[in-house]
Amino acid sequence: KVGREKSEDKFWKEVVNVDWTKEANSTSSETDNHTTNPAQKMFARLSQFAATHPIITASITVGTTSLGGDVLGQMGEQETVHISWDSIRSLRMALVGGGLSGPMFAVWHNLLERQVPGRGPRAIMLKLLANSVFMGPIGIATTFTAVGLLRGRTDKEVIYYKM
Numbered sequence: 001k002v003g004r005e006k007s008e009d010k011f012w013k014e015v016v017n018v019d020w021t022k023e024a025n026s027t028s029s030e031t032d033n034h035t036t037n038p039a040q041k042m043f044a045r046l047s048q049f050a051a052t053h054p055i056i057t058a059s060i061t062v063g064t065t066s067l068g069g070d071v072l073g074q075m076g077e078q079e080t081v082h083i084s085w086d087s088i089r090s091l092r093m094a095l096v097g098g099g100l101s102g103p104m105f106a107v108w109h110n111l112l113e114r115q116v117p118g119r120g121p122r123a124i125m126l127k128l129l130a131n132s133v134f135m136g137p138i139g140i141a142t143t144f145t146a147v148g149l150l151r152g153r154t155d156k157e158v159i160y161y162k163m
Helices: 003-016 020-025 028-034 038-052 054-077 087-115 121-150 155-159
Strands: none
Touching: 038 054, 054 087, 087 121, 121 155
């Protein structure tokens, strides 16, 4: 590793007092013996699962946050105290988030990490630029198109939708 990245790893190990990379690559019995804090054990197991199943992890994470975000968004749209929740809309968002956006972004970030490895300032800036220029517009267009199609809109209605 480059010197700067080694110091960043050292910083994070000191902050949380655990080498999560080692935790993620260990077996659960090794994890149980290595850490004593239950929160650290749980985080280590989640990290291990995320490291070995990135697409499933992204699907669950993005699907859940899409569902929660839509529920909160609907609550914010209400003008009265009485809340009428459109559960079909929320499920549609969860389906698109978990079934399309999550896996798509997991593959994108894996590809991006291989092309621009590292966690230094230069690598972070390049990744942010690539996300903003390439994946941002693609992700937004894909999400809105999928949601529109799931709402029963035709492709032309999705493309030429007016607010």
